[in-house]
Amino acid sequence: MSVKTASLENRIRQCWEQLSSHEQRLADVILAAPGQLAMNTATELARSAGVSKATTTRFFRHLGYDNYDAARRQARDMQNSGSPLYLQQFQSGSPLDAVIQNHLEREVANLVNTYRSLDAQQLGDITQAVAGARRVVVMGWRFSQTIAAMLYRDLIHVHHDVRLLPRAGDSLAEHLAVLGPLDVAICVGLRRRMPALEAAMNAMAELRVPMLYLSDVLSGKPSRQATWIIRCHTEGSLIFDSTASLSGVCNLLCSLVARERGKARNDQLALIESVHQWLDELE
Template structure:
């Protein structure tokens, strides 16, 4: 059956799924069948040959080849490379098939646990002890600490702040909903430390914010995954956390461990002071009756 979708050049940045959805209603029944198979688990495309995809969809290889050309791809391999890029970029949509080969629930859980442990071990083994204590000292004695994270990385920044605020004051969590960064970055200088969280699927705003802070002389700690990307060159210190997952989401165990470790080291650094923020906060907790 010949394709009903007229081939045309797609936007270079358009994802596979957006190309399909934009033309789905104009496709033939056979093409829609192929589309449904792809959209159900686009990550499989990164591993399948054109013949394998055609077989799983119950269509001919020729139909599959015409289908991708109609979507604006030069070839099936080009679409496959895009799928691989999306998978390596951490898109859950392209990783939802992970773990499908595990039929035994206990084996699946054990595999997941083993990977979590491996991520922790590899991350801690990669740390420089000298750098780690230098980071803790800088965070402890900075005039102000700025925490920046977008999307999932902000969840980590919030966790970092919830620990750090117990041992020192003047911590700023960005971005503030509804505000831009400029007003908050304008007063920063070399006396301040910025902790920037940039796990994969980073937003471009992070790199721009880090570049602005570097120009202001701010000391920057960048916490990321192993593929830290371009923002790493803007930081004084970089911690690369191993985040490989066995299922559709990246592992957070090493990131949580590093957060706990660094905040604890900052608290230890400040513990020798006569009057500590931690002690003062505990007195106020009691006065305010905040904790059971």
């Protein structure tokens, strides 16, 4: 990896022995919360580290940046990508009550902003498509699979054929090759997406599979192949992205699909309850 493409943290670690004591003090402050570069000016950063602005300028040039703004742009790119290292806010001095209140307000704001952005006509079209699909495939990678699994767990109660991908140890081709226009894929793509998601959606586009794409506000490249897109607000108040709006939208979508399926839903739920009793699975 060249110096020009290396992350801020890697540049600091590579140059640590060559840094002056003042520069190492500045480096310690930055490594504690790299995301502050995206918000602070060079003067503010120097003040927080107790060094001069001239030391700050030398420090970033020493790391291979043309200037402070170049490092700041890289930090903003890392924030936008969803890196927890860059999302964490330096709040060690904040009272716990204030942190909790700020977190609550952010969660509520994400819910409100997401629900306000929902298009009722589009949501109705999605509901009908999922409810009437021959087969529903739900897929996601990394943390997105956690949300995909949430959808899967609810949909299997009301739809006769729902599959969660990718499955451990399997390649995708065997599962995607059987899909077509009569099926629906629900693709979850939260930021820090893996390239496999875009590749899978490109393949399903070739197979003419209708696709719902559930994403954060910055939906990225996979959105180009989606039939429908629902963008959720996921801004976090601390180190991790919020999932409150995603949970709410998943619950709403699955409930609407259940309502749309009517008698077929009730018949399936009744059969599931009977099998639970046969197997003595639940308390």
